[in-house]
Amino acid sequence: MTAQAFDPTEFRKALGTFATGVTIITARAADGTPIGLTANSFNSVSLTPPLVLWSLANTSASLDVFRAAEYWAVHVLATDQEELSARFARRGIDKFAGLDIETGHGNTPLLRGCTARFQCRTAFQYEGGDHQIFVGEVLGFDRAESAPLVFHGGRYAHATRRDAPDVKPRAAHLAGSFSEDFLGYLLGRSHFRFFAELRDALDAEGINDMEFYVLSTLTLKPVLTAQELAEGMAGVLDDRRKQALDSLVARTLAAARNRDGVAYELTEHGRDVALRLISRAKALESQVLERLGPDAPVLKSLLNRLLAEIDPTAAAIWQDPAAQRAAE
Amino acid sequence: MTAQAFDPTEFRKALGTFATGVTIITARAADGTPIGLTANSFNSVSLTPPLVLWSLANTSASLDVFRAAEYWAVHVLATDQEELSARFARRGIDKFAGLDIETGHGNTPLLRGCTARFQCRTAFQYEGGDHQIFVGEVLGFDRAESAPLVFHGGRYAHATRRDAPDVKPRAAHLAGSFSEDFLGYLLGRSHFRFFAELRDALDAEGINDMEFYVLSTLTLKPVLTAQELAEGMAGVLDDRRKQALDSLVARTLAAARNRDGVAYELTEHGRDVALRLISRAKALESQVLERLGPDAPVLKSLLNRLLAEIDPTAAAIWQDPAAQRAAE
Numbered sequence: 001m002t003a004q005a006f007d008p009t010e011f012r013k014a015l016g017t018f019a020t021g022v023t024i025i026t027a028r029a030a031d032g033t034p035i036g037l038t039a040n041s042f043n044s045v046s047l048t049p050p051l052v053l054w055s056l057a058n059t060s061a062s063l064d065v066f067r068a069a070e071y072w073a074v075h076v077l078a079t080d081q082e083e084l085s086a087r088f089a090r091r092g093i094d095k096f097a098g099l100d101i102e103t104g105h106g107n108t109p110l111l112r113g114c115t116a117r118f119q120c121r122t123a124f125q126y127e128g129g130d131h132q133i134f135v136g137e138v139l140g141f142d143r144a145e146s147a148p149l150v151f152h153g154g155r156y157a158h159a160t161r162r163d164a165p166d167v168k169p170r171a172a173h174l175a176g177s178f179s180e181d182f183l184g185y186l187l188g189r190s191h192f193r194f195f196a197e198l199r200d201a202l203d204a205e206g207i208n209d210m211e212f213y214v215l216s217t218l219t220l221k222p223v224l225t226a227q228e229l230a231e232g233m234a235g236v237l238d239d240r241r242k243q244a245l246d247s248l249v250a251r252t253l254a255a256a257r258n259r260d261g262v263a264y265e266l267t268e269h270g271r272d273v274a275l276r277l278i279s280r281a282k283a284l285e286s287q288v289l290e291r292l293g294p295d296a297p298v299l300k301s302l303l304n305r306l307l308a309e310i311d312p313t314a315a316a317i318w319q320d321p322a323a324q325r326a327a328e
Numbered sequence: 329m330t331a332q333a334f335d336p337t338e339f340r341k342a343l344g345t346f347a348t349g350v351t352i353i354t355a356r357a358a359d360g361t362p363i364g365l366t367a368n369s370f371n372s373v374s375l376t377p378p379l380v381l382w383s384l385a386n387t388s389a390s391l392d393v394f395r396a397a398e399y400w401a402v403h404v405l406a407t408d409q410e411e412l413s414a415r416f417a418r419r420g421i422d423k424f425a426g427l428d429i430e431t432g433h434g435n436t437p438l439l440r441g442c443t444a445r446f447q448c449r450t451a452f453q454y455e456g457g458d459h460q461i462f463v464g465e466v467l468g469f470d471r472a473e474s475a476p477l478v479f480h481g482g483r484y485a486h487a488t489r490r491d492a493p494d495v496k497p498r499a500a501h502l503a504g505s506f507s508e509d510f511l512g513y514l515l516g517r518s519h520f521r522f523f524a525e526l527r528d529a530l531d532a533e534g535i536n537d538m539e540f541y542v543l544s545t546l547t548l549k550p551v552l553t554a555q556e557l558a559e560g561m562a563g564v565l566d567d568r569r570k571q572a573l574d575s576l577v578a579r580t581l582a583a584a585r586n587r588d589g590v591a592y593e594l595t596e597h598g599r600d601v602a603l604r605l606i607s608r609a610k611a612l613e614s615q616v617l618e619r620l621g622p623d624a625p626v627l628k629s630l631l632n633r634l635l636a637e638i639d640p641t642a643a644a645i646w647q648d649p650a651a652q653r654a655a656e
Contacts, residue, residue: 006468008375014471015372015380017404017444019478019487021346043371044343045383046457047336052343053381053461055373076345082490116345126454128463129374133381135456140334143342148480150347152487159347159478159485160626162410174594176603177547183613184522186631188541191519193639194512196562213516219505234524266502275504285511291637292630298488299630302623303514309619311521 012154019152019159022077024088025054026109027062027069034096034109035062038089040151041131042074050138052118055131061091066134067125071106074136076116078146079294082156084111085149105139116143147294160295194288201280205273206251210244215274218254218266225263340482347480347487350405352416353382354437355390355397362424362437363390366417368479369459370402378466380446383459389419394462395453399434402464404444406474407622410484412439413477433467444471475622488623522616529608533601534579538572543602546582546594553591 026036037060045051052074056066066072077085088095102110104119111117120136127133150157178185195209202212217232218224224232233241245264248254253270257263266274289296354364365388373379380402384394394400405413416423430438432447439445448464455461478485506513523537530540545560546552552560561569573592576582581598585591594602617624 006378010471011375011378011466011469014444014446014469017471017476018349018351018370018372019476020348020371021480023346041371041373042346043348043369043383044346045369045461046459047339049457050334050339051457051459053456055371076342116342118342124454124456126452126461126463128381128452129377129379131374131379133373133454133461133463135454135461138339141339141342143338143345148345148347150478150480150487152349152476152478152489156490157487158490159480159487160630161480162484162486162629174547174599174603177606178544178609181628181632182610183616183628183631184519184526184609185544186628186635187515187519187522189639190631190634191512191515193635194515197638198512216506219502271502275502278505281506281512282510288511288634288638292633295630295633298626299634300509300511300514301490302488302620302627302630303511303518304509305620305623306518306616306627307514307521310525310616311517 016153019150019157022081022085022149022151022156023054024075024077024084024111024114025056025066025072026075026111027065027072028107028109029065030068032107034101035065036088036095036109036111037062038085042076045135049123051123051135052120052138053133053135055128055133057131059130063132067132069106069122071104071108071119071121071139072134072136073104073108073110073120074118075111075114076118077149078113078115078144079149079158079297080146081113081149084113085156114144115146115148117141158295158298158301160298194284197284198277198281201277205277207273207277208244210240211248212277214241214244214248215253215266215270216278218248218264218270219274219278223257223263223265227262229264344481347478347485350409350413350477350479350484351382352403352405352412352439352442353384353394353400354403354439355393355400356435356437357393358396360435362429363393364416364423364437364439365390366413370404373463377451379451379463380448380466381461381463383456383461385459387458391460395460397434397450399432399436399447399449399467400462400464401432401436401438402446402448403439403442404446405477406441406443406472407477407486407625408474409441409477412441413484442472443474443476445469486623486626486629488626522612525612526605526609529605533605535601535605536572538568539576540605542569542572542576543581543594543598544606546576546592546598547602547606551585551591551593555590557592 020040023039023042024036025039026034029035039054042052042054045053054074056063096109100112102112104110108119118138119140120138122134123137124135125132148159150159207215213233217229249256252267253273254264255267257265292299348368351367351370352364353367354362357363367382370380370382373381382402384391424437428440430440432438436447446466447468448466450462451465452463453460454463476487478487535543541561545557577584580595581601582592583595585593620627
């Protein structure tokens, strides 16, 4: 860390290291027009009396309204409100168009679906350089249980709860061996355990793991050439894939489309079995994700990023052939 | 979301929905004593002039020092500074004991290892109910590239960057089939791809995947009973485990410890092979984690939580037998 010359861009970057939530602040103009803007300069100030603050640029088109407004409301945005955040950060559009608005103190427009809302009456307006600091007394508030939208380093972020800091991974007895925190172990274990929950359903259909991987891959497109299948499943126990495919064909779950056997499709029977198993797997996924709560999408997002790093071509098999051609 | 009666606990919870970074604010008392405290009420105010603010309770023992101090410094904490945060949130201890301190404007004590630091001169002190709002002109700052410590809902959190919101998972052609966002797919794919990178090393030792799982499990304890092995690897392709174990014994990589064959240990040759492969796997892990950057520990943390949900007994095999007995 070296001291910076005073460069505005660098100063912004340094300020951006402080993570914040994202809020939308609303008020009603004297002529009745609802106004609102996205701000991350919010913070709590006082409990008794209950005060919060935020600051607004002196160049903002909404400054006069907020200077004159006795009442305003702060909406703390939830993780799924990124679009709302973007909408209220834009200029020259009707930000409230199509929104289902409630009305609060002083006729202030209130948005729905936020993680918290604070209805305020201006207590102080303070000078703050090129911004005006608004301190409001909180007249009422409400709160919902949802994960927050976070802003950090100039972009949106997720917040996930930390594990207790004293949970240290245990090591194996053999020096140099894996600890239980090894990524390969975590991935393998999670994968196998997830599928172990499907074991009964697979056994009932007489399908083993590898056959299930091939079967579900065959649901992705109407017909998959042997090459697409090989590319789509590259790295997935390659030596056993052909064996599993042959077994599916022998049991009339899949069929070679051409006599030369270069492409495969599911039979009607195969589709039935695949959809039963997939339906069960999706139910299992829902249960697991529910237990992870608001952090579930973060896990998926990080696994997607991991795959983008270690397996950039993995997603090719999902692509619509038309889109694929357009991209070429 | 329903409006709350004005309960202080509920008000705190509502305020806690707004995520923040964590800062330590320091100053020098008139008698030369360094003082500092943890605060999350920091925010930026103005770019020209450069102003930031934070607020301090009127009941704080440090209030008089900050009221009198011309200079103070804000330290934005990095994700690995949770202990420092806790230390500066306590009372009645020498918070600076043992810390390697630098000195800034006005002899202000500066901490190291933070993600950003702002050296300030008080510009305004404003009334804020039971708190005092300090607005400081930033005289200098520095910044490091590190992930932030985040506070949300009364506890520490990680911030991870979001994927672009327009990346929607692609669906398969067959209605009811998996999309590429299916957790089972993400886990399986990540797992197989991770191990595919090890393929060359495994092939060089003549070891297949399943044999590698058994081999690395055998490094966890000096001797594993067949039951421990079965419990530790429950769900990991159970039908093939015995076959892999027999193959390892036949090739003198592992040995049945008792003639009755109820316990297994690695031979010296087996340990050599295991450690070579594990060393390679760890190097691979380092490369992958580096590419994920500061979000890597979050992925591990979420996989650990996933495992705790779907496989609560998975970690038993890692436990020190003495600790296990003590827990029983």
